[in-house]
Amino acid sequence: MKYLIATAIAVASAAFVAPTKAEAQDACGTYRVQLGDTLAQISQRAYGFDNHFELWRENRIEIGRNPNVIRVGAVLKLPCLDGTMPSTQADPSKATGGGVPVSFVTANGYLPYTDESLAERGLMTNLVRMAMMRGAPERPFDIIFINDRAAHIEALLPRQAFDASFPWTRPGCETQGELTSMELYACQNFVYSEPFYEIVDGFFSRSGAGFENIIEFSGFEGTTICRPEGYSTGHLEENGLMPPAIKLIQPPTAHECFERLMTNTVDIVALDTRAGERVMEDLNLSFEVTENPHLFSIQPMRVALHKDNAASADLVNDLNRGLREMLETGEWASIVSRGLRDKTAMELVN
Secondary structure, eight states: OOTTSTTTBBBOOOSSSOOOSSOOOOEEEOOOOOOTTOHHHHHHHHSSSSOHHHHHTTTTHHHOOOTTTTTOOOEEOOOOOOOOOOOGTTOGGGGOOOOOOOOEEEOOOTTBBBBBTSGOOOHHHHHHHHHHHOOOOOOOOEEEOSSHHHHIIITTTTTSSSSSEEEEEOOTTTTTTOOOHHHHHHHHHEOOOOEEEEEEEEEEETTTGGGOOOOGGGGTTTTEEETTSSSHHHHHHTOOOOOSSSSSOOOOOOHHHHHHHHTTTOOOEEEHHHHHHHHHHHHHTTEEEEEEEOOOOOEEEEEEEETTTTTHHHHHHHHHHHHHHHHHHHHHHHHHHHHHHOEEEHHHOO
16 A cells, blocks of 8 residues: 555654764753754664654654654653653653653544544544543543554554554454455554444445345445545455455545546445445535445444554553443443534535
8 A cells, every 4th residue: 555645754854864963962861952953863863773753752742743843942852772761761650651642643534533624523533532531531642633544554553653543443353264464464463442433334336326236245246346545344355345356446535436436437435334425425426326225344443553562551441441431421422423413524525
């Protein structure tokens, strides 16, 4: 899969720049940013290798969202080689994040679940935000939108530029007989929260094309199916709808899937039914596209965390604890009800 953000935060300022003479600096200390500094340069001088992802992650409050821009005079903490921070060295709370903000990454364009144009930036975004506030009220966190979903799990979480990403579905690692390569990768490298919400993954086609009447998944064999890039294809695999049985097209967005449907370059769009309905309204296709009422899959949406991140176990516990409290108090139902009614994005488009 291609990266739309150049190996994501790229290696953000990370084209290697040969070290220049600068104020003395060492790992496990602090450093005041000088004119002309980049995170890559600072990292190279302090560690002898490029560790700028960790520098940015540990100094997010001071640096802000853009790792390419660091303010002259800013004082950065340089992590110790054992992963602790200068002020918390040998403090076991470092493993659980301590006072370091927890960083979540999600993407725009998944209506009504995650989009910055929506109230509370989407239903799922609001659920995750409130779960953190209920499960770990003392723990700072932020939620950033980066629209290359594939890069979340292929680059950002493995490099620990972020602690967690959402929404994702968990493959059937224990029970599913044959996993796709992507599902196997997910099982081997990620841990997941409890389900925050269940979606219904359905199949959309042009009205009158006949695909809305098919009652067996085998009836889709030989078709071209569009599924946005970065979205799980586990349910397609389970139902025999992967190449060579079908041709799979994976453009960057759900909108592009429906645009291709209307130009007859794909036969079917495989997408969450609510998200599909939103896109159809955005593109004024509600009377031209029909959802198959017979074939669908239930997919629980979760938060995904990389196993190599020392904070993952504690963060999963915080999220699950907050989610359980929300379910018990009725707050979860209230958030879902508001989120499903939100029409902000469509009003902006139309």
